[in-house]
Amino acid sequence: MADTSLNPYVRAQQSFKEAVETLGLEPAVYEILKQPMRTFEVAVPFIRDDGNLQVFTGYRVQHNDALGPTKGGLRFHPNVNLDEVKALAMWMTVKCALLELPYGGGKGGIACDVDQLSEREIERLSREYIRAINLVIGPDKDIPAPDVSTNPQIMAWMVDEYSRIRGENTFGLITGKPLVIGGSRGRVEATGRGLVFATRQLAKELGIEFEKARVAVQGFGNVGSVAAAISHELGATVVAVSDKDGGLYNAGGINIPDLLEYKRTHRALKGYPKAEPISNQELLELPVDILFPAALENQITADNAKNIRAKIVGEGANGPTTPEADAILFDKGVMVVPDVLGNAGGVTVSYFEWVQNQTRFYWSEEEVNHRLEEYMSRAMAEMHRMHERYGVTLRKAAYLVATERVASAMRVRGWLK
Incomplete structure (x- = not known):
């Protein structure tokens, strides 16, 4: 029998199970959180510089949206697979809930080696990926961001492609963009x-x-x-x-x-x-x-x-x-x-970027940093209180804080009967 202990998806499930049991929550909480609510696997065809067609496999996973639209990075890497993306989406649910961001967890990627692609090929691949998933993402639905082997330029190509499809500028679709098209000051640091x-x-x-x-x-x-x-x-x-x-x-x-x-x-x-x-x-x-x-x-x-x-x-x-x-x-x-x-400072300032995009009002770097300190310090204080209450590691305390918050949202929305 294969050893599942190293499977990130199995480990993420186990962490949620332990949190639900420690908190004494309804078993239905775990039944909902143990798997993503939506999983997409898409073919991403694009034309190489030599004129040949190549097809890569892309993914987008939306784990839970009880707290708001899903949020999470896009990675381009040869080892990207569905179980990894599911686990990363689940961890994003924890990260967002822990920071009190109005998001659930999402994640996506393409199984490819960008070192084997030219810049023009990466652009074409990025645009085709957005075309493949454009119906399931959006500023109020699912908001991608850069991750492994992706960067602000790739995000710029993606938001441009989405805006072309929709016929209007939609800068709030993606965070981690260049400053000139709606990126946030303070995001790099x-x-x-x-x-x-x-x-x-x-x-x-x-x-x-x-x-x-x-x-x-x-x-x-x-x-x-x-x-x-x-x-x-x-x-x-x-x-x-x-x-x-x-x-x-x-x-x-x-x-x-x-x-x-x-x-x-x-x-x-x-x-x-x-x-x-x-x-x-x-x-x-x-x-x-x-x-x-x-x-x-x-x-x-x-x-x-x-x-x-x-x-x-x-x-x-x-x-x-x-x-x-x-x-x-x-x-x-x-x-x-x-x-x-x-390392949740990145998604926190990504949230600030999204807020600025949605309101069309942009903040100074000083304001971004001040708000970042407020969010990070508050989350740590809550984790430490949970650690003292249950006598667990801060890592487990993070799951307790996040799971309790997501469960509360699911409860008031009527998901738990």
């Missing part, structure tokens, strides 16, 4: 900034002064570099950072603006003269207050969790902590800001 806001709120709940904290950041891409910069800006001492080639350590603190300028010039962290080199593994085990794993999945495992000395682990990456490591850290008293909240 939102995930890293939101991670810091959520972690700072948890530090406050635990009686840790973020401004005096020692911080290590694994991963110096968009999320990690922003998290490091915001932490430095708020007064924390960032003692270590790393990228795929290794890390840097300075016990007295690294000047992050100076390091960012070095990276801009040298295109790498390696060789920075004001810190000593360390490995990614050594960075994870440093004696710091806050550790931000913002690189790859499965970085903290059963093998190294016992060596983690941080008081708080703020997950910027997707799945950087394995379930086994999660249990070890919890037993040690290490609090983990789960990825479902840790």
Whole structure:
């Protein structure tokens, strides 16, 4: 018999089941949440540059819309499959409900390798995908956004195609767009900034002064570099950072603006003269207050969790902590800001973008950042209260908060009898 424990769809179902049972909710809540309400699989034919026709398989899954239209990213990747997209849509339901966004979870993608496609082919593929799903998406129905191997330019092509089909500009269809056609200020930095806001709120709940904290950041891409910069800006001492080639350590603190300028010039962290080199593994085990794993999945495992000395682990990456490591850290008293909240700054500012599109009134970056802090801090405070009430990890507390909120919406709408 095949091992289903690693199937993301099965794991998402199990998480909802545990949440419903812990909260003592009606069994019907799980029966509704255990599967998407709508699942679409579409053929996406397009013409290659050589004139030949190729057909890829595309997906769009809408998990639950009790709280509002579904919302979730689009990924272009060879390994995209239906079970993965279903699980991602279910996790988006949790993320949106946790942040009190008026959305349910959605997700989509195309099973393709964009590295094998020219820019013109990617544009044609993007437009054909929107043509294939245009009847099931819309600003008040299902709102896509960029995800793995997609970007603002691809979103621009998609919203243009949808607008052509509908005969009117419909910028609220998609978020994560370029600023000039309705994108939001602050969107690029939102995930890293939101991670810091959520972690700072948890530090406050635990009686840790973020401004005096020692911080290590694994991963110096968009999320990690922003998290490091915001932490430095708020007064924390960032003692270590790393990228795929290794890390840097300075016990007295690294000047992050100076390091960012070095990276801009040298295109790498390696060789920075004001810190000593360390490995990614050594960075994870440093004696710091806050550790931000913002690189790859499965970085903290059963093998190294016992060596983690941080008081708080703020997950910027997707799945950087394995379930086994999660249990070890919890037993040690290490609090983990789960990825479902840790990297939710992106979808939160996507919501702000959608609001701005719908009202035709656009906000300053200062206002976007202020509202982001409000949403992230509130969600963390609610998760921490649920954690204390049930004695569970913050990851499980996130499911409890979200499931309770979605169940309440389904109940008042008359879905539960």
